[in-house]
Amino acid sequence: MGKGGQADEAGAERAAMPGGSALLAVAALPATGALSLARRAARRTRRAVADAASETATATVDAVLESRTAEQLLGKVIGSPLVERTLSRALEGPLVEALSRDMVRHAVLERVAETILTGDALEAVLERAEAAEVPRRIADRVLADGIVEQTVARVLESAELERAVAAALDSPATERLMVRVMESRLLDETVDRLLDSEELWLLVQEIADSPAVTDAIGRQGIGFADQVAGGVRARSRRADAWLERAARRALRRKPLGELPPGPPPDPS
Amino acid sequence: MSRSPVPARLQTQPSAPATTQVYEGLVTRGIAFAVDAALINLAALIVSVSVGLALSVLDPSNNLETAALAVAGVAYVVWTIAYFVTFWSTTGQTPGNRLLQIRVCRARDGEALRPRKSLLRLGAMVLCALPLFAGFLPILVNSRRRGLHDMIAGSVVVSAPVEAR
Numbered sequence: 001m002g003k004g005g006q007a008d009e010a011g012a013e014r015a016a017m018p019g020g021s022a023l024l025a026v027a028a029l030p031a032t033g034a035l036s037l038a039r040r041a042a043r044r045t046r047r048a049v050a051d052a053a054s055e056t057a058t059a060t061v062d063a064v065l066e067s068r069t070a071e072q073l074l075g076k077v078i079g080s081p082l083v084e085r086t087l088s089r090a091l092e093g094p095l096v097e098a099l100s101r102d103m104v105r106h107a108v109l110e111r112v113a114e115t116i117l118t119g120d121a122l123e124a125v126l127e128r129a130e131a132a133e134v135p136r137r138i139a140d141r142v143l144a145d146g147i148v149e150q151t152v153a154r155v156l157e158s159a160e161l162e163r164a165v166a167a168a169l170d171s172p173a174t175e176r177l178m179v180r181v182m183e184s185r186l187l188d189e190t191v192d193r194l195l196d197s198e199e200l201w202l203l204v205q206e207i208a209d210s211p212a213v214t215d216a217i218g219r220q221g222i223g224f225a226d227q228v229a230g231g232v233r234a235r236s237r238r239a240d241a242w243l244e245r246a247a248r249r250a251l252r253r254k255p256l257g258e259l260p261p262g263p264p265p266d267p268s
Numbered sequence: 269m270s271r272s273p274v275p276a277r278l279q280t281q282p283s284a285p286a287t288t289q290v291y292e293g294l295v296t297r298g299i300a301f302a303v304d305a306a307l308i309n310l311a312a313l314i315v316s317v318s319v320g321l322a323l324s325v326l327d328p329s330n331n332l333e334t335a336a337l338a339v340a341g342v343a344y345v346v347w348t349i350a351y352f353v354t355f356w357s358t359t360g361q362t363p364g365n366r367l368l369q370i371r372v373c374r375a376r377d378g379e380a381l382r383p384r385k386s387l388l389r390l391g392a393m394v395l396c397a398l399p400l401f402a403g404f405l406p407i408l409v410n411s412r413r414r415g416l417h418d419m420i421a422g423s424v425v426v427s428a429p430v431e432a433r
Contacts, residue, residue, distance in 0.1 A: 229367050232299065236368065240293025247408035 291413035292370045292425045294404060303364030308351055312344050349390060356386040361428065371428035375412070378426070385421045392417030 064070045077083060090096075103109060116122050129135070142148060155161055168174055181187055194200050207213055248255050323336060355362040360371040360380040372389075374381060381389065396403020396416050403416035412424055 229369075233296070233368055236296040236299050237293070239295040243295060244293060244408050247405075251409060253409060 290427050292368075292427055293413055294407045296368050296370060297407070297425055300362070300364035300368040300370060303367055304351070304362045307363055308348055312347060315343075316340060349387070352390050353383055353386040356381050356389065357383045365425075365428075369427060369429050370425050372423055372425050375414070375418070375422050375424045381421065381423055385423065389417050389421035389423055392420040 245255060319336070319340070323333065352362065355365070356372050357380055359366075360373050365371060372381060373379060374385075392403070405415075406419070407413050407415045414424060418424060
């Protein structure tokens with residue numbers, strides 16, 4: 001502060017005094033100036049001490065952080081059971097819930113996600129992942145570990161899939177979709193291409209030659225023969241009854257009522 | 269001790285299941301016989317055609333042809349006899365009988381005929397056919413639907429439905 005400032009301060013003190021004590025104020029002017037100087041010196045000293053202490057503390061912290069001893073101490077502290085117990089207690093206690101509530105209240109996750117999504121960080125991470133062939137490696141690992149098979153088996157065995165399929169099949173949207181597919185030209189073209197393809201006929205040949213199909217056809221043939229034979233049996237027995245009635249009428253014999261029971265079945 | 273009017277083996281056993289067998293009539297048996305005749309002749313035809321083709325290539329003399337015809341005739345008769353006797357004596361069902369689900373069995377106990385009785389039945393069938401098939405007419409009026417050949421051989425023809433698989 002300059003001399004102008006000091007004169008203003010003294011003038012202000014004089015103005016603040018009552019009119020009768022102006023002489024006393026003039027007499028105390030040197031003391032007042034000395035007091036003011038002392039105050040300024042004290043402030044400068046405190047500031048210098050504070051700056052020096054700050055610099056010293058910073059230097060000390062830097063020295064501590066760079067020292068091997070501090071690193072060893074930190075390692076010991078981190079590796080000590082005390083830290084482990086402290087962390088366990090902290091995790092078991094209400095701290096986690098309180099942190100979670102605060103994170104939700106202050107929308108920490110949303111802010112972090114917003115920052116990541118709007119910035120270039122995500123793009124950079126994706127590019128680096130792509131450059132490192134991370135997707136291919138993940139796919140290889142998934143395929144090698146049989147995760148796909150396990151997942152497919154789990155899905156196929158689950159009742160949820162059946163419910164989902166049933167719901168999808170029962171829905172009117174599926175019906176409309178099927179109608180549109182059936183009426184589309186795409187289906188006709190697909191069928192035409194299928195019929196023209198040689199692979200289809202090879203597949204048909206394979207299926208027709210399979211033992212299951214030949215067995216089924218054989219069973220069908222036997223079933224048809226049984227059906228025909230059954231028809232012949234029924235008609236022949238009706239013809240028997242008619243012929244016998246006619247013969248008995250011609251011979252003027254009483255119609256045969258219930259036939260006597262036959263012999264017991266063949267023991268073999 | 270008076271003799272029971274029903275043979276012992278035909279008496280119903282209390283624990284035995286009730287029989288549902290019935291005697292089969294002329295038409296059903298005739299169809300079964302026609303199927304058997306078709307099978308016999310089909311087999312004979314295949315064999316005779318094969319042998320005839322072989323002989324046509326070998327070009328035998330007339331005497332050999334005559335002998336082959338005689339052998340073929342005898343073989344046909346033997347084959348026919350063997351066909352019926354074998355089936356009647358074993359399962360009681362020829363293929364034609366099986367198709368029509370009927371069975372030839374002994375009248376007294378329901379078992380299959382002995383070979384001698386089967387042979388007798390076949391011979392009696394031939395005799396029944398000689399007088400314009402008159403020997404089969406008793407089937408129409410007999411209470412057990414037995415023809416003359418059945419009476420001679422002591423046989424009956426009953427239904428034999430195949431059990432459901």
